Amino acid sequence: MSDRDLLMIPGPIELEPSVLAVLGERQRGHLDPVFMKRFSRVLKGLREVFRAPTAQPFVLAGSGTLAMELAAANLVQPGEAALVVNTGYFSDRMGLALTRHGAEVAHVRSPPGAAPSLDEVKKALASQKFKVMTVTHVDTSTGVLAPVQEYAALAREAGVLSVVDGVCSVGAEALDMDAWGVDCALTGSQKALGAPPGLAVLLAGPRAMAAWRARTQPVRSLYLDFGEWLAIHEAYEAEKPSYFATPPVNLLAALDVSVGLILAEGMPARVARHVRMANAMRAAFKAMGLTTLPVSEGLAAHTLSALYYPAGVDAALVKAVAAQGVVIAGGLHPELKTKYFRVGHMGAVGANDVLATVSAVERALVASKAAVEPGSGVAAAERALA
Numbered sequence: 001m002s003d004r005d006l007l008m009i010p011g012p013i014e015l016e017p018s019v020l021a022v023l024g025e026r027q028r029g030h031l032d033p034v035f036m037k038r039f040s041r042v043l044k045g046l047r048e049v050f051r052a053p054t055a056q057p058f059v060l061a062g063s064g065t066l067a068m069e070l071a072a073a074n075l076v077q078p079g080e081a082a083l084v085v086n087t088g089y090f091s092d093r094m095g096l097a098l099t100r101h102g103a104e105v106a107h108v109r110s111p112p113g114a115a116p117s118l119d120e121v122k123k124a125l126a127s128q129k130f131k132v133m134t135v136t137h138v139d140t141s142t143g144v145l146a147p148v149q150e151y152a153a154l155a156r157e158a159g160v161l162s163v164v165d166g167v168c169s170v171g172a173e174a175l176d177m178d179a180w181g182v183d184c185a186l187t188g189s190q191k192a193l194g195a196p197p198g199l200a201v202l203l204a205g206p207r208a209m210a211a212w213r214a215r216t217q218p219v220r221s222l223y224l225d226f227g228e229w230l231a232i233h234e235a236y237e238a239e240k241p242s243y244f245a246t247p248p249v250n251l252l253a254a255l256d257v258s259v260g261l262i263l264a265e266g267m268p269a270r271v272a273r274h275v276r277m278a279n280a281m282r283a284a285f286k287a288m289g290l291t292t293l294p295v296s297e298g299l300a301a302h303t304l305s306a307l308y309y310p311a312g313v314d315a316a317l318v319k320a321v322a323a324q325g326v327v328i329a330g331g332l333h334p335e336l337k338t339k340y341f342r343v344g345h346m347g348a349v350g351a352n353d354v355l356a357t358v359s360a361v362e363r364a365l366v367a368s369k370a371a372v373e374p375g376s377g378v379a380a381a382e383r384a385l386a
């Protein structure tokens with residue numbers, strides 16, 4: 001391991017130097033005018049990143065899982081039914097969060113690497129009266145990119161709130177909450193938003209806020225109650241002092257820098273760059289004879305690749321790649337954990353990162369005596385990037 005190793009896991013990710021630099025500033029208080037200005041900019045900026053001009057943003061100390069639980073705690077009441085469109089490990093987790101907050105949860109599942117068809121989702125939605133439907137935009141355990149726009153349209157037709165777990169997508173994959181009719185979307189700071197871990201981010205659209213206002217029972221968690229946080233976020237957005245629980249001042253400063261970089265690049269350009277980098281990665285892996293876990297190109301995420309180990313190679317590959325200076329991740333889906341590995345390519349990722357990563361995987365495969373021609377992956381990536 002060296003200080004110059006490249007971190008290419010599906011979060012946390014390599015950060016821009018300016019994002020890291022702001023963490024080294026003097027400690028500011030949570031009512032410091034500079035901090036209030038930053039928090040305000042973050043809240044306004046997130047509406048642009050999520051393309052949700054009328055949504056209410058919430059940013060709390062916690063990880064992506066807290067953002068999932070924030071949605072569950074506020075949008076369902078005990079006894080209400082929730083449908084989980086299940087594409088893997090993180091969809092299962094959403095089911096657990098909903099159950100913990102009293103929902104009756106049904107799943108519409110697909111085998112690992114696939115996503116439920118629109119017909120299957122439509123049928124599931126018609127099977128009973130659901131309050132919410134959740135979708136994992138990119139399931140980080142399988143690398144599957146779900147057709148959120150189409151699913152959300154079905155939920156809207158059925159009068160069901162749609163909740164998108166965008167922890168591995170927001171800031172990199174196309175998402176247009178407003179135009180797609182997504183009622184709630186959430187993420188964590190350490191994935192495609194390009195900030196350190198530690199912030200749970202959730203945007204609740206008008207229908208989600210109305211559903212929360214119409215609750216007849218209190219939210220069972222004090223810390224997670226929209227009711228405790230709404231006025232605080234409104235005050236910060238207006239750069240006015242307010243307090244419920246101390247905001248993570250330093251992490252919000254980092255997120256402010258990172259959201260600024262995202263908006264300077266522009267979401268359409270950023271999405272296009274992620275597509276380019278993902279395609280180059282995929283061309284390289286294909287040239288090396290590797291098979292992706294997603295069963296079709298259209299279902300493959302642009303924020304990470306999930307690939308089966310080739311014949312004769314096992315999970316030791318992850319360490320062998322680390323020995324080449326690039327940190328990648330092993331499998332996560334319980335059924336297939338030991339059979340595949342994952343490479344993250346989100347955030348500030350550029351051509352140099354892609355080539356370094358492809359080369360490290362290639363060198364490790366060659367060293368593992370896999371049937372890979374040295375240079376074949378790098379050549380394919382370079383052609384795709386040209």
Ligand SMILES: *Cc1c(COP(=O)(O)O)cnc(C)c1O
Nearest residue numbers: 063064065090138140167168188
């Ligand atoms: C990473 C991830 C989570 C969990 O986020 P944490 O920050 O680890 O709590 C949830 N959903 C998806 C899709 C993820 O990729």
